Each structure stands twice: as C-alpha cells, then as structure tokens.
Amino acid sequence: MRYCGREFGNDELACIRRLAAEPETTRREISRRVCEELGWRKPDGGLKEMSCRVALLRMQADGLVRLPAPLHRSSNAARSTPRSPQAEPRAPLLTAAGDLRKLRLDLVESKRDSLLWNEHIDRYHYLGYRPLPGAQLRYFARSEDGLLALFGFGAAAWKTAPRDDFIGWTAHQRQARLHLVANNSRFLILPWVRSKHLASKLLGLAARRLPGDWHARYGYRPVLLETFVEKERFLARPEGRNQNRGFAPGFPGGLVRLEGQ
Numbered sequence: 001m002r003y004c005g006r007e008f009g010n011d012e013l014a015c016i017r018r019l020a021a022e023p024e025t026t027r028r029e030i031s032r033r034v035c036e037e038l039g040w041r042k043p044d045g046g047l048k049e050m051s052c053r054v055a056l057l058r059m060q061a062d063g064l065v066r067l068p069a070p071l072h073r074s075s076n077a078a079r080s081t082p083r084s085p086q087a088e089p090r091a092p093l094l095t096a097a098g099d100l101r102k103l104r105l106d107l108v109e110s111k112r113d114s115l116l117w118n119e120h121i122d123r124y125h126y127l128g129y130r131p132l133p134g135a136q137l138r139y140f141a142r143s144e145d146g147l148l149a150l151f152g153f154g155a156a157a158w159k160t161a162p163r164d165d166f167i168g169w170t171a172h173q174r175q176a177r178l179h180l181v182a183n184n185s186r187f188l189i190l191p192w193v194r195s196k197h198l199a200s201k202l203l204g205l206a207a208r209r210l211p212g213d214w215h216a217r218y219g220y221r222p223v224l225l226e227t228f229v230e231k232e233r234f235l236a237r238p239e240g241r242n243q244n245r246g247f248a249p250g251f252p253g254g255l256v257r258l259e260g261q
Contacts, residue, residue, distance in 0.1 A: 003055035044219035108138035152186030184227035
C-alpha cells in the first residue's frame with residue numbers, strides 16, 4: 001500500500017507498529033525513528049519526517065497502526081494569523097512593470113518575515129494561509145515603491161495526468177524524480193497593485209532565482225516549475241510566453257523549464 005509516495009509492505013508496517021507501541025514515545029519520535037529505520041530520506045539526505053507524520057496519520061485513520069495521543073491538541077488550520085500594521089492596505093500603485101525601479105525577490109528567512117508573509121497570504125489570497133508541505137521557499141517581491149507581491153513554492157502534486165503526459169515519464173520515473181518539480185503553490189499580487197505585465201515579469205525573476213536558492217537550501221536544483229490556475233476565477237494567463245514556458249493540454253495551469261536546466 002502507498003502513503004505519501006512510498007510503498008509500505010508487511011515488514012514496514014510491523015516496524016511502525018513496534019515503534020509506536022514503545023512506552024512514553026511521542027509521534028515526533030516515532031516519525032523520526034521510522035524514517036531512520038526505513039531509510040526514508042530527502043534528496044539532500046535529511047529525514048522525510050513531515051511526509052512520515054502525514055503517512056502515519058493516514059495509516060491510523062485506515063486502522064493499520066495505533067499512535068500515542070498527541071502532546072498538543074492544536075491544528076494549523078485553527079490557528080489565527082496575527083494582524084499587524086505592516087500588512088494594512090496601501091495606496092493604489094499603477095506603475096507598469098517596466099517602469100518599476102529595483103524590482104527584486106527577497107527570500108523569506110527570518111521568523112519576522114515568515115509571520116509577515118503568512119499574514120499577507122491569509123488576508124489577501126483567496127485560498128488563505130496554510131503551511132506549505134515538504135521542501136519549500138517563500139519570497140517577497142519588492143521595488144522602490146515597496147512590497148508588491150508574494151511567492152510560495154513547495155512540493156509538486158504527486159500525480160496529474162496532463163503534466164505527466166507532457167513530461168512523458170513512467171510511474172517509476174515520476175516516483176524517482178518528482179522532487180525535481182517545484183510547485184508554485186502561492187502567487188499573490190497585492191490587491192492595490194495594478195502594474196501591467198507584472199505577473200509575467202515576476203514569474204521570470206522567480207524562474208531564474210529559484211534553482212540556485214533551492215540548491216543552497218536543499219542540495220539539488222529543480223528543473224521544472226508547475227503552477228495551477230482556478231479557471232473559473234482567473235480567465236487570463238500572465239502576459240507573454242517564451243520558449244521555456246508551456247501549457248500541457250488539459251493542464252489547469254502552466255509548466256516552466258527553469259533557467260539553466
């Protein structure tokens with residue numbers, strides 16, 4: 001049976017049940033030890049603990065394992081995102097993208113920046129804020145005029161037929177190489193920013209910047225960027241297309257070949 005992209009047989013389930021039955025253990029400790037004993041690691045060699053925790057919860061829901069009670073009964077979905085003056089609406093910005101000075105992407109690295117990113121997404125993105133799964137990078141897009149937009153990149157969708165047909169890989173190849181696809185899970189141009197061609201310009205900046213930042217944090221470079229679009233809400237795609245950007249038939253979004261790949 002498969003959970004979070006990994007096959008689990010009888011021996012693996014027996015290992016998990018043994019670890020979960022040890023006295024005074026915690027869910028965090030179980031996930032860490034399961035990853036160690038099963039050799040479940042990320043491409044950079046780190047343990048895939050978050051994927052393991054999700055898999056363990058699903059196994060418990062399916063009646064396959066019994067986990068100890070959680071130490072803290074809280075959920076990310078139930079947490080309120082703090083509000084601050086830094087995320088209050090600003091005056092309309094109508095400058096075309098080509099006229100914006102010192103347009104750049106700033107990587108979210110500090111706790112303060114992380115909270116500010118979360119707040120903007122929660123307040124102004126129609127999907128709201130939720131933690132990104134797996135490997136991830138977040139950015140602020142700024143110019144001399146201030147904050148313009150926000151990006152969030154995370155793990156790719158496990159399976160989507162139009163993308164997989166477009167790439168042409170087998171199920172085995174997808175399982176081995178899916179980490180080389182990054183998902184643009186959040187892209188928010190702030191509602192008071194009305195800058196012509198800004199979306200395409202920022203996507204171009206992100207496609208050039210992302211591989212190096214990803215390699216610096218995770219030890220490998222993604223080669224493809226996927227993005228999904230809710231067609232009923234967004235009728236138009238970002239202006240402009242180049243040889244690195246394509247749309248797979250039936251795919252509700254786009255695929256971008258990352259710079260240098």
